[in-house]
Amino acid sequence: MTQIDKVFKALADPSRRALIDRLHARNGQTLSELCKGLEMARQSVTQHLGLLEDANLITVQWKGREKLHYFNPVPIHEIYRRWIQKFEQPRLDALHDLKTKLEREKKQP
Amino acid sequence: MTQIDKVFKALADPSRRALIDRLHARNGQTLSELCKGLEMARQSVTQHLGLLEDANLITVQWKGREKLHYFNPVPIHEIYRRWIQKFEQPRLDALHDLKTKLEREKKQP
């Protein structure tokens, strides 16, 4: 399984996306904190976090008996760059046109 | 299952992403055409295409006995807009800064 495939698969589950959202809102939460409010056993959350870590979407740091989780946006950006961007070409072209137009107007007002 | 969830799940499989890529390269292909080169039974491809259609990622049009498939980029853009964009904020800010800078330079060269 390629790295990008791991990321897509990790993002395919709504619980995991919710976890990412929570970490994005507040980084460095422990496992217990992430469990709060979720209708799920701790082990299930652990499993989800394991997949996210495997996809490099989160990083883990131990502090005593606590496991702190940090969100890593790089893989998501990678997906955007290598997979989504090409379907957005018209939009990007428009942006490029705007930039070019502004630069042209700057030189020849 | 929400619409956005369907899209994420549809994108989670590499065969389906490959199908999207092929349609993006050449739109309006039939089922048989899409099967060529894939190491998979026709029925499996049909199943994948069914999921993609359910996620609104492709549209189907019948022409006689042939089923033509068309790629629809809207859901992917939706995912970008509603889910990926917020993790890209720094990058977008940089872009906005560029635009502002160019406009400022245009007014006060």
Added chain:
DNA sequence: TTGACATGCAGGTGTCTGCCTGCCTATATT
């Protein structure tokens, strides 16, 4: 009309996934 071709429908199988429970270890608190 008859045969070839494009696709659908139904059902079967092995594996993956998401979720759980039960028990264990290690660190903190009193």
Added chain:
DNA sequence: AATATAGGCAGGCAGACACCTGCATGTCAA
């Protein structure tokens, strides 16, 4: 030292998923 707290490990189960085969249907072309 004794208890509470944070988390890991192992295994189990139901449903989803990716894949297949076999047969049926509809359309084109000779």
